[in-house]
Amino acid sequence: xxxxxxxxxxxxxxxxxxxxxxxxxxxxxxxxxxxxxxxxxxxxxxxxxxxxxxxxxxxxxxxxxxxxxxxxxxxxxxxxxxxxxxxxxxxxxxxxxxxxxxxxxxxxxxxxxxxxxxxxxxxxxxxxxxxxxxxxxxxxxxxxxxxxxxxxxxxxxxxxxxxxxxxxxxxxxxxxxxxxxxxxxxxxxxxxxxxxxxxxxxxxxxxxxxxxxxxxxxxxxxxxxxxxxxxxxxxxxxxxxxxxxxxxxxxxxxxxxxxxxxxxxxxxxxxxxxx
Amino acid sequence: xxxxxxxxxxxxxxxxxxxxxxxxxxxxxxxxxxxxxxxxxxxxxxxxxxxxxxxxxxxxxxxxxxxxxxxxxxxxxxxxxxxxxxxxxxxxxxxxxxxxxxxxxxxxxxxxxxxxxxxxxxxxxxxxxxxxxxxxxxxxxxxxxxxxxxxxxxxxxxxxxxxxxxxxxxxxxxxxxxxxxxxxxxxxxxxxxxxxxxxxxxxxxxxxxxxxxxxxxxxxxxxxxxxxxxxxxxxxxxxxxxxxxxxxxxxxxxxxxxxxxxxxxxxxxxxxxxxxxxxxxxxxxxxxxxx
Amino acid sequence: xxxxxxxxxxxxxxxxxxxxxxxxxxxxxxxxxxxxxxxxxxxxxxxxxxxxxxxxxxxxxxxxxxxxxxxxxxxxxxxxxxxxxxxxxxxxxxxxxxxxxxxxxxxxxxxxxxxxxxxxxxxxxxxxxxxxxxxxxxxxxxxxxxxxxxxxxxxxxxxxxxxxxxxxxxxxxxxxxxxxxxxxxxxxxxxxxxxxxxxxxxxxxxxxxxxxxxxxxxxxxxxxxxxxxxxxxxxxxxxxxxxxxxxxxxxxxxxxxxxxxxxxxxxxxxxxxxxxxxxxxxxxxxxxxxxxxxxxxxxxxxxxxxxxxxxxxxxxxxxxxxxxxxxxxxxxxxxxxxxxxxxxxxxxxxxxx
Numbered sequence: 054x055x056x057x058x059x060x061x062x063x064x065x066x067x068x069x070x071x072x073x074x075x076x077x078x079x080x081x082x083x084x085x086x087x088x089x090x091x092x093x094x095x096x097x098x099x100x101x102x103x104x105x106x107x108x109x110x111x112x113x114x115x116x117x118x119x120x121x122x123x124x125x126x127x128x129x130x131x132x133x134x135x136x137x138x139x140x141x142x143x144x145x146x147x148x149x150x151x152x153x154x155x156x157x158x159x160x161x162x163x164x165x166x167x168x169x170x171x172x173x174x175x176x177x178x179x180x181x182x183x184x185x186x187x188x189x190x191x192x193x194x195x196x197x198x199x200x201x202x203x204x205x206x207x208x209x210x211x212x213x214x215x216x217x218x219x220x221x222x223x224x225x226x227x228x229x230x231x232x233x234x235x236x237x238x239x240x241x242x243x244x245x246x247x248x249x250x251x252x253x254x255x256x257x258x259x260x261x262x263x264x265x266x267x268x269x270x271x272x273x274x275x276x277x278x279x280x281x282x283x284x285x286x287x288x289x290x291x292x293x294x295x296x297x298x299x300x301x302x303x304x305x306x307x308x309x310x311x312x313x314x315x316x317x318x319x320x321x322x323x324x325x326x327x328x
Numbered sequence: 329x330x331x332x333x334x335x336x337x338x339x340x341x342x343x344x345x346x347x348x349x350x351x352x353x354x355x356x357x358x359x360x361x362x363x364x365x366x367x368x369x370x371x372x373x374x375x376x377x378x379x380x381x382x383x384x385x386x387x388x389x390x391x392x393x394x395x396x397x398x399x400x401x402x403x404x405x406x407x408x409x410x411x412x413x414x415x416x417x418x419x420x421x422x423x424x425x426x427x428x429x430x431x432x433x434x435x436x437x438x439x440x441x442x443x444x445x446x447x448x449x450x451x452x453x454x455x456x457x458x459x460x461x462x463x464x465x466x467x468x469x470x471x472x473x474x475x476x477x478x479x480x481x482x483x484x485x486x487x488x489x490x491x492x493x494x495x496x497x498x499x500x501x502x503x504x505x506x507x508x509x510x511x512x513x514x515x516x517x518x519x520x521x522x523x524x525x526x527x528x529x530x531x532x533x534x535x536x537x538x539x540x541x542x543x544x545x546x547x548x549x550x551x552x553x554x555x556x557x558x559x560x561x562x563x564x565x566x567x568x569x570x571x572x573x574x575x576x577x578x579x580x581x582x583x584x585x586x587x588x589x590x591x592x593x594x595x596x597x598x599x600x601x602x603x604x605x606x607x608x609x610x611x612x613x614x615x616x617x618x619x
Numbered sequence: 620x621x622x623x624x625x626x627x628x629x630x631x632x633x634x635x636x637x638x639x640x641x642x643x644x645x646x647x648x649x650x651x652x653x654x655x656x657x658x659x660x661x662x663x664x665x666x667x668x669x670x671x672x673x674x675x676x677x678x679x680x681x682x683x684x685x686x687x688x689x690x691x692x693x694x695x696x697x698x699x700x701x702x703x704x705x706x707x708x709x710x711x712x713x714x715x716x717x718x719x720x721x722x723x724x725x726x727x728x729x730x731x732x733x734x735x736x737x738x739x740x741x742x743x744x745x746x747x748x749x750x751x752x753x754x755x756x757x758x759x760x761x762x763x764x765x766x767x768x769x770x771x772x773x774x775x776x777x778x779x780x781x782x783x784x785x786x787x788x789x790x791x792x793x794x795x796x797x798x799x800x801x802x803x804x805x806x807x808x809x810x811x812x813x814x815x816x817x818x819x820x821x822x823x824x825x826x827x828x829x830x831x832x833x834x835x836x837x838x839x840x841x842x843x844x845x846x847x848x849x850x851x852x853x854x855x856x857x858x859x860x861x862x863x864x865x866x867x868x869x870x871x872x873x874x875x876x877x878x879x880x881x882x883x884x885x886x887x888x889x890x891x892x893x894x895x896x897x898x899x900x901x902x903x904x905x906x907x908x909x910x911x912x913x914x915x916x917x918x919x920x921x922x923x924x925x926x927x928x929x930x931x932x933x934x935x936x937x938x939x940x941x942x943x944x945x946x947x948x949x950x951x952x953x954x955x956x957x958x959x960x961x962x963x964x965x966x967x968x969x970x971x972x
Contacts, residue, residue, distance in 0.1 A: 129510060155512040167507040169500040180500045183493070184512030229512065362748020364697065413930050419747050423695040424886060424929040427751075431879045432922035435915035549875060554759065557752040565749075591767070598760040605741055605753075 080143055082107045082264050083128070083159070083233045088137035090120075090127050090288075097123040099288040100137070105233065105281075110255065110265045112279035114272050116308060119285040121268040122164055125237050128266070129161040130154045141232070156184045158232030162225075164241060164268075166218040170211035174202055174221055177210050181225035188230025189261050195224040198257060216247035223251070227258065234258070236267035240274060252278050272304060286310045331587060333466055338576070338583035340468070343475030344540060345575030347533030348556035349563070350482060351526030353571050356560075358502040358522040361411060361422055365430035366530055366556060368548030372433060373399045373531025374538035375441065377448055388448060392535050396528045403527025404520040411523065412516055430549060437545035448538035455539070474536045478572065481529055486568055498522060530556075558601040564611025573613050577604075657799055661792040669795045673863050675904045676802035677856045681881035682888065682896035682903075683805045684852040689882075690890030691813070691821040692845040693828055695747060698754025700877040701738075701761045702850045706731045706857025707872040708765055714781045715770075721797060724858040731854020735847040743843070755875070762873040776868025779861055794863050801855045808848065810893055817841055825891050876918070883921040887928055889935025898936050 081104035090098040098120045105111040113121045126132045128139050130151035138147045146154050155161075169177050178192045196203040199220055205213070210221060219239060226234055240248040248271065255278050259265065269275040275282060276296045284292035284307040292299065292307035305311070348370065355361050363369075376398065377391040386394075406429075414425040449455075459467040489495035501508040501518040508515055530552075537543065537552065555578060563574025578597050585596020604612065661669055681699065688694045709727035714720045742753040766774050782790060812818055820841040823831035832838050861867045880903060888899025903921065910917040928935055934942075 131506065131509070150514070151506075151509040152512050152514045155510055161510050163507060163510060167504050167510075169503040169507065171503050172496065172499055176496050176500075179493070180496060180508070180513075181511045183497065225511065356748065360748075362751065364748075364751065410926070417930065417933070420689065420693060420695060421929050421933070423748060423751055424689070424882070424890075425926050427695070427697060427882060428886075428922045428926040428929065431883075432919050432926070435918040435922065439915040439919065546875075549755070550759075553752060554756055557749065558756065561749065561753075592763075595760060595763040595767075598756055598763070601756060602741060602760070605745075609744055 082142055084140040086138050089135045090123055090132050091135055097288050103283055105266050107264050109280045110278055112275040112282040113268045114275050115285035120288040121285055122237055125235050125268050160226045160229045160231035161235035162222050164237040166222045168210040168218050168222055172210055173207045175206040177221055177225050178228055182228040185228055186230040190227045190230050192228055215243050219251055233264045238268055240271045334583040334587050335580055338580035340471035340475045341579035342576030343478035344536055345555050345559045345578055346478045346572040348552050349559035349571035351530040352556045353560050355526045357566055359519050364426040367553030368430045368433040369527055370530040370534030370552045371548040373534035374543045377535045378446055392532055395531050395535055399531035400524040400528035404524040407520045407523030434545050445542035445544040447542040562604045564614035567613045570613035661795050669791055673795055673798040676798035677859055678880055678884055679802045679900040680805040680856040682884035682900050683809050684849040685881040686885040686890055686896045687809055687845055688849045691825045692842045693824055695751045696754040697751050697878045698758035699853045700873050700875055701758030702731050702853035703857035703877050704873040705734055706854030707861035707867045710858045710861045711867040714779055719781050720862050727858045728851050728855045732847045732851030735850030739843055739846045762869055766869055778866040798859045801859050805852050883925045886925045887935055889937035892937045895935050895937040
């Protein structure tokens, strides 16, 4: 069991020495450091840090309002961080607008699908491909991966079912050939069987060299696909580690903020039941 | 026969109104902005045409070659600076700023051009001549030309928006600005293009108006903005061809009103507008549900 | 410390909610003095000046109404001149029947307010931008409709009967006082309105409409009431206009310049504040008087200033003063006092997002 200290660019974290997959000197592909974000007067994120290395599936879990989506949206550039930084492959992207980050390779599939409703399936994909980086993903390849889409390519996106929309939204992000794919609450509003099918596609996506940072309310689903996870509560990190290194009890404690769990990095105050 | 000719005239005037309206509809559709200075900018286009013709002596009908691109650029600049700043602060601010802009433009025009009306002389045959069908029916040349131009503009816009790759981007931004950002699009630039299109078309409308009637500084709000708005509402928000339909309905209603009582021309148009508002508020030709 | 424990601490310390500070008494007294001073003007000052002041009262009334509409209810109307015209013509109609225009004024005010109801029903579903233009369409339609009646003078208007018998000085004085009365009544109405429960709803809308709706506030009803009040208020201004001009003609009461004036005065003074229209009117009148010989220039400058203020100083000139001095001439907020007597005002708007 690990209770990582959650330092920034530090090299003495116990994680490094136990990682066989992650050599200690490898630079993270995506790094957030000390992100603090306010919604008006409410502090949504409090000094959050994370590091995602190439090829990982990094899952952020937590209850509603814990700050998960805010974190993802800040990394994507839709929220302004009061303090802290975001780095892509070492380069500081903190001050860049969302479209710039997208073109550099941080592509997000937003919460609620957010397809272009009046456009057809194919048009949605083409918009996604417009500012794409060079890479293996093309509209054609998306059709090969999701055969049903080819037959429905001219159908208006708003007419698709929730699960179909979610898949198209993922496809739209894929054709941009992202370096890091951000998935925001894929399971929201979808039937469990549909959610499973969508997450089942992840291996295919990862096989093309993508890295995934996802936010998920469904903890068991997240645990099934993630290579690393981080739990948030009230804007602070309560747990960090690999799924095979944490117990269900630890996750539960971190998720709900039960007494006895240390907040990382802490304010020093004891965690209390939210509310 | 006077009635038939009146209706025909109303129908053709619909083209002019469509030119006024399509830009308004476009700006609202893409960025949810109602530019209260929309009509005044058309008048500016008209005055610009007068100036260009006076200075360069180009044939009147070609004045739009200069005016439309210039106003399109003005539209882009206006959008990227003034309107975008206002948008960032909310809908209310946008309305106030465009209201202020409208007043400034009108009073500036009043100051520099006085309240006299000014016409763009398109040549006697064009203005007074007409195609005759049979012995009774007249299709005025000028109105026919304006109508044809309007149809051409609408066709062009439709083709651009649905058939081109940038048009697709504009539609995407209109649907969901944030999602478009996440796909790498700079929506501020897209807004600018939409504004450029809107102002280019409305400037064309202003030039046409100057040929058809006379320009005066207050025509922007008194006439152009009101008619554009009425056409949009009657035709249906979000529908480009709806602006033509709405324009036609407005034009015909006005002509019928004029036939009944010469001074009721404008009132008749407004009454039809109110009728549509009450009976079918989403307009006659909406494709998607108005929200 | 969690929210719950903080609230407990506060309760333990003891707190109460009061409506206003002590300074409202001073403000009220000062206001009374000001009104009295203004009221004495006809005796001290010659008629040219009173005429200007009457115009100022009209603009003040209009600006307060526009501020109510745009600053509190979130309704931008560019058609209030329709109500100005209605007010004027109601007075004319009644005067033609033999009523004294001064007596006709209250009736005209009520009639204008009532007229607002069907108009609201027609256009209330439109979104804000289109709502704005629709108000203009309505105003134009009203003007065109009225112009059809030759009994009302059609396009050229009619002189206002019932005032010719009076001596000029007396007429000037009465006109002045009724103008003053209308302006004071308008400000008072706005003040009382905003102090009421309706005012809470309106202030909530002003700050954050979505939040206001979701907390259950009757936004639609509040807006309707504001529209009616604004209609009545603008009608009152129109009535004063009719009396001061001694004639009622369409081009005098209906032109859109009224909207420009009231909007600019309200914006420059400060939208969403009660004191704003006062300052805005002063600025407007000063500009108009000094630049009068330059025709449209004062409107151009006003427009530019309004744009700049809308973008950079949302709460206008009064807002700039207010934020420095924490001054409230018209207190409508709620004050939270702890036992330690440190007041935190909860009625004040936070920085708007």
